[in-house]
Amino acid sequence: MADIQNLRSAAETRLSSLFESARQSFASEEKISREEAFKFFEATGLPSRRVEAFKYTDLRAAIEDAAHPAKKPSLDVAKAAVSAATAFAGIEAVRLTFVNGHLIGELSDLDRVPAGVTVTPLNEAMSQGDPLLKQLAPVAQTRENPIYQLNTAFLADGALISVDAGATVETPIHLRFVGTGETAFSTATRVLVTLGEGAEFSFLESHEGQDGVAYQPNDVVDTVIADRANLHHTRLNREGDKAVALSTITARLGAGSNIESVNLVFGGVLSRHQIYLHFAGENATATVNGAAMLGHGRLADSTLLADHAAVGGVSREMFKTVIDGDSTGVFQGKIIVRQAAQKTDGKMKSDCLLLTDDGQMMNKPELEIFADDVACGHGATCGAPDEDLLFYLMARGLPKPIAESLLVQAFVGEAIESVTHEGARDALIGEVEGWLKTRG
Amino acid sequence: MLEIKNLVVQIEDNRILNGLNLTVNDGEVAAIMGPNGSGKSTLSYVIAGKEDYEVLDGEILLDGNNVLEMSPDERAAAGLFLAFQYPLEIPGVGTMTFLKACINAQRRARGEGEISTPDFIRKVNAAADKLEIEKDMLKRALNVGFSGGEKKRMEILQMALLEPKFCVLDETDSGLDIDALRIVSEGVNALRAQGRSFLVITHYQRLLDHIVPDTVHVMSKGLIVKTGGKELALELEKSGYADYRSEAA
Numbered sequence: 210m211a212d213i214q215n216l217r218s219a220a221e222t223r224l225s226s227l228f229e230s231a232r233q234s235f236a237s238e239e240k241i242s243r244e245e246a247f248k249f250f251e252a253t254g255l256p257s258r259r260v261e262a263f264k265y266t267d268l269r270a271a272i273e274d275a276a277h278p279a280k281k282p283s284l285d286v287a288k289a290a291v292s293a294a295t296a297f298a299g300i301e302a303v304r305l306t307f308v309n310g311h312l313i314g315e316l317s318d319l320d321r322v323p324a325g326v327t328v329t330p331l332n333e334a335m336s337q338g339d340p341l342l343k344q345l346a347p348v349a350q351t352r353e354n355p356i357y358q359l360n361t362a363f364l365a366d367g368a369l370i371s372v373d374a375g376a377t378v379e380t381p382i383h384l385r386f387v388g389t390g391e392t393a394f395s396t397a398t399r400v401l402v403t404l405g406e407g408a409e410f411s412f413l414e415s416h417e418g419q420d421g422v423a424y425q426p427n428d429v430v431d432t433v434i435a436d437r438a439n440l441h442h443t444r445l446n447r448e449g450d451k452a453v454a455l456s457t458i459t460a461r462l463g464a465g466s467n468i469e470s471v472n473l474v475f476g477g478v479l480s481r482h483q484i485y486l487h488f489a490g491e492n493a494t495a496t497v498n499g500a501a502m503l504g505h506g507r508l509a510d511s512t513l514l515a516d517h518a519a520v521g522g523v524s525r526e527m528f529k530t531v532i533d534g535d536s537t538g539v540f541q542g543k544i545i546v547r548q549a550a551q552k553t554d555g556k557m558k559s560d561c562l563l564l565t566d567d568g569q570m571m572n573k574p575e576l577e578i579f580a581d582d583v584a585c586g587h588g589a590t591c592g593a594p595d596e597d598l599l600f601y602l603m604a605r606g607l608p609k610p611i612a613e614s615l616l617v618q619a620f621v622g623e624a625i626e627s628v629t630h631e632g633a634r635d636a637l638i639g640e641v642e643g644w645l646k647t648r649g
Numbered sequence: 650m651l652e653i654k655n656l657v658v659q660i661e662d663n664r665i666l667n668g669l670n671l672t673v674n675d676g677e678v679a680a681i682m683g684p685n686g687s688g689k690s691t692l693s694y695v696i697a698g699k700e701d702y703e704v705l706d707g708e709i710l711l712d713g714n715n716v717l718e719m720s721p722d723e724r725a726a727a728g729l730f731l732a733f734q735y736p737l738e739i740p741g742v743g744t745m746t747f748l749k750a751c752i753n754a755q756r757r758a759r760g761e762g763e764i765s766t767p768d769f770i771r772k773v774n775a776a777a778d779k780l781e782i783e784k785d786m787l788k789r790a791l792n793v794g795f796s797g798g799e800k801k802r803m804e805i806l807q808m809a810l811l812e813p814k815f816c817v818l819d820e821t822d823s824g825l826d827i828d829a830l831r832i833v834s835e836g837v838n839a840l841r842a843q844g845r846s847f848l849v850i851t852h853y854q855r856l857l858d859h860i861v862p863d864t865v866h867v868m869s870k871g872l873i874v875k876t877g878g879k880e881l882a883l884e885l886e887k888s889g890y891a892d893y894r895s896e897a898a
Contacts, residue, residue, distance in 0.1 A: 596700070601737045604697045605747075605807060606725035606755040615750065619741025619790075 221254050223275040228362055231278065239335035240342045246361035253355045265539040265571040266510040268356075271453055271479050276425045278363055279309035279394035287313045290389035296415035296445050296640075300632040302383035309388055310396025310426065311366045325376025326410070331367035331399060341369050345401055347433045347461035348485040350514055356455045356483065360429045363397040370412070374405030374435065381411035381441075381630060388418030388426060388449065395425040402430065404438035406463075411441040411630050416456075418449035418476070427455040436463040436490055443633040445640065448476035450505065457483040464490030464519070471628050473637050474501040474509045475644055481510040481539075488515070488522035488550065495522075498624040500529040502617075502644045503536035503568075510539035513557075517550040526557040529624040531617055532568035533648060543575040546583050553583040561591040562620050564613070614645040650675045650846045651696075651815050656707035658688075658695050658871075665691040667871035668707070673815070673864075678847040680857055682882060683868035684890040689850045690734060692868075693819040696848075697731035698724050711815060725751075726758035728814030732804040732821050739791040744803070747791045748773060752810060776809040780836050797824035798833075805836040816840070817848045822856035834859030854886040869893040 217225075228247050235243060255272055256263035282290070287308040303323060306316040312330050322328045334342060351357040372378060384400060404410055418424060426448065434440050440460070448454040454477035460468045472482055486495050501509040515524045530538035540559040561570035574587035594616045602612035621641050628634035651673045658666040665688045673679045683689050695702050696709060698721035709716045716724050739747070753763045764772075777787060780802045792800050801821055808816055818837065822830055837847070837860050849860055857865070857879065865881040866873045867890075874893050875881065 598737055598739055600697075600699050600721060601733065601739070602747075603721035604725055604731050604733075605751040606722050606758065606811065607750060608722045608754060608758075609720070611750065611754060612722075615742055615747070616739070619739065622741045 218255060218269055220272045220275040224359075225251060227275060227277065231363065236336050238338040240338055241335065241345070241361065241364055243362045243364070246358040249352070249358045250355050250362060256355050262512065262541070265537070266479065266481050266508065272425065274393075276393035276395040276423070278365060279311070279390065279396050281311040282308050282389065284313070284315055286389060287316060290387045291316050291385070294385060294387045294415070294417050296385070296417050296447055297383055297413050297633065297636050300381070300383065300413065300636060302381045302413060304383045304385050305368055307366065307384065307386045307398055309390065309394060310386075310398045312368060323378050323380050325373045325378055325408070326382070327371045328382075329369040331364075331369060334369050339369065341371060341401065341403065344403055344433050345399065345431055346459070347431055348459040348487045348516070350516065351457065351459060351485055354457070354483065356427060356481065357429060357457050360397045360399060360427045360457070363395070363427070364399050365397050367399040367401070370400065370402045372402070372404045372408040372410045375407045376405070377409040378411070381413055381633070383413045383415070386414070386416045386426070386428065388422070388424050388452070390419070390422055390424065393423045393425070396427065398428045400430045402432045402440070404432075404434045404440055406435045407437045408435070409439040411443075413630075413633055414442070414444040415447065416445065416454065416476070417447045418452055420450040422449055423451040423453070424449065425453050425455070429456070430458045432458065432460045432468070434460060434462050434466040434468060437465045438463065439466065440468045441629050442468065442470040443628050443630060443637065444470070444472040445637065446472070446474040446476050446480055446482070447640075448480065450476065450478060452477040454480040456481070457485065459485040459487075460495070461487045461489050462493035462495065462522075465492050466490060467494045469496045469627060469629060470498070471625060471637070472499045472511070473625065473640060474499070475640070477507065477509070479508045481512065484511070484513040486515045486524065488517045488519050488524075491519045492521040493519070495524045496627050497524070498527045498627055500531075500621045500624040501538055502531045502621065502641065503538060504533040504648065506535050508537040508539065510541070512541040513543065515544045515555060517544070517546045517553040517555065519550055521552045522550060522554070524555045524557075527624050528559040529621050530559070530561045530570055531564065531621060532561060532570060533564045535567040537568065538570040540571070540589075541573040542587065543577065544585055544587070546578040546580050546585060548579040551580045551582045553580060553585065555583070555585040557587040559589045560620070562617060563591065563593050564617070617645060618642065650677070650712065651848070652708075652710040654708045654710070656695070656709065657705040658691060659703050659705060660691070660701055665702075665871055666695070669872055671866065671873055673846045673848055675846060676843045677864065678841065678849060678860065678862045680849045680851065680862035680865045680882060681868050682851060682865060682885055683893070685852075687868045688871040689868055690819055693731055693817045693850055696817055697721055697729060722754065723758070725811070725813075726755045730808050730811060730813035730816045732801075732808060732816065732818045734819040734823060736792050736800040736804050738793045738795075740793050742791050744787050744789060744791045745773070748807065748810060751807070755811060772810060776806050779809070779839065780806055781832050782806060798826060798829035801825060801829065801833055802836070805833055809836065809840060814844065815846050815848070817850065819850050820852065821849070822851055822853065830856065830859060854882045857882045867893050
């Protein structure tokens with residue numbers, strides 16, 4: 210019998226040749242397992258809808274051709290791109306600016322890093338074999354994920370942010386990602402955030418890019434949160450309308466630690482945001498919320514894995530999707546409770562508001578529970594704005610578009626409310642209002 | 650002020666109003682009483698413009714303009730106000746945000762400028778004090794977690810702030826205890842003025858002890874079957890609706 214082999218797509222063939230030519234530039238000291246990562250990727254290829262985890266987000270179909278990794282832009286090009294970037298601009302923060310996936314030192318506040326925090330550019334860390342690199346990829350399941358492994362294989366730049374034990378850092382760090390260019394390009398960045406015991410730290414992430422260019426960002430943030438430390442993360446996706454935007458955040462949670470992560474998505478013709486939580490220590494808590502506001506045939510996928518491996522973990526996940534026109538929302542959430550993780554309390558919810566009849570929402574919640582004393586639940590809803598509420602608001606003089614906007618704002622607001630940093634919360638609310646205005 | 654002529658309304662092939670006629674003059678407080686299922690709430694919703702009802706015939710004229718041709722928000726801007734029997738809870742919408750949006754939407758529709766924030770806060774505080782509404786309630790999402798009485802007071806607060814010409818009170822007394830009934834009635838009475846009329850819909854005479862009407866109409870099977878002065882309400886309290894059920898049949 211002849212061997213059956215999957216035909217490789219043009220994009221997969223191209224990725225292999227791109228990796229081949231990139232190979233020469235890898236430093237031997239860098240401690241990044243690129244070869245292993247690419248080997249995994251080559252074996253799986255770009256996931257299609259036949260792969261369960263990508264059933265609703267077919268990357269093989271979406272990525273017809275793999276774009277060339279972006280080179281570091283000139284300072285002038287970077288400056289021009291950054292001057293057009295407005296996300297989180299009003300917030301007082303220490304900024305790390307990445308243009309086309311490369312850290313631009315001249316446009317970053319590397320000399321203003323708050324006390325208790327150390328920032329090392331990833332390239333510097335890799336060439337020196339920084340011991341912190343050992344902490345990359347803190348959640349085991351990412352090894353099975355082609356997006357994550359592709360990032361590892363092509364990793365070009367990033368930063369290591371390390372917060373001292375006991376430090377309470379008031380000023381947030383803003384990771385500002387800006388994409389610019391006339392033709393397609395790809396990026397692969399990695400930021401590692403480590404918090405020492407009892408530390409408290411906030412960081413913001415914004416992703417902006419040009420419309421009309423089919424660029425392919427693949428960004429990963431790894432976080433390692435030591436016992437009793439507290440991490441706040443706010444993310445904004447305002448990628449360009451042709452971008453295929455892949456992103457992952459991982460968190461390894463120590464005992465009594467906490468993470469709060471909120472992601473607001475507008476952009477990309479396709480976006481997939483992956484969240485991997487590993488509850489390593491007892492009594493850790495996580496609040497992970499997401500909101501997506503989609504129009505013009507976009508697809509936004511939020512895929513979450515919460516792995517409870519220790520006693521008393523609490524996870525709360527709330528995802529809100531607003532769908533206008535023929536757009537598609539995807540939510541896949543999986544809670545695993547291992548046998549040792551008694552008293553786990555996990556709740557996951559995905560709500561969708563359909564503003565027209567053309568859109569669709571795919572919800573796939575999964576619970577895998579091996580412990581016997583846990584409270585876990587999930588729920589999903591989908592529907593049009595409530596006619597009775599609309600009538601009530603209109604009967605008070607609000608024209609229908611305003612009444613509807615108010616209801617949409619309230620719907621999305623629930624997911625944003627949990628953002629602790631006031632400036633970031635207000636900025637997200639402003640972004641929501643902005644989207645509603647452009648909708649007319 | 651408000652003139653309803655030969656109003657015929659159905660919902661899902663059920664005829665609810667059968668050629669109803671009613672006139673409420675400027676400054677008048679008219680009460681509508683009637684048994685369950687006589688079409689009272691339908692009338693209030695049709696006046697306010699709820700979509701579910703099909704108007705087959707007739708007119709509703711506010712100062713000579715047919716409101717049936719207007720959307721609910723246009724009717725509100727023209728001066729119509731419906732105090733809901735069951736005010737809706739709107740999670741995520743702050744009460745103050747909502748109140749300000751409503752006032753400004755109506756001002757814009759009338760070609761007026763937006764209200765200044767200090768003026769707005771002053772007005773809300775003054776109206777809230779009169780209705781014994783605690784400031785804490787104003788900070789919460791609209792009607793969320795409010796008691797029945799609090800919701801009704803919030804309706805009257807909105808009425809006071811929006812200064813409508815014609816107010817429809819749909820069973821505002823339902824779910825109110827004696828104290829809340831007094832507070833709400835005083836709120837309504839304070840708004841009685843030339844240039845503003847009321848249509849008070851109720852099952853019971855009790856509300857009309859507090860909000861004393863100029864006229865009382867009895868409604869049955871989608872028609873006004875009797876009209877009289879405030880004494881008609883007292884009569885009904887004694888005799889019940891039995892006579893009118895047969896009269897309309």
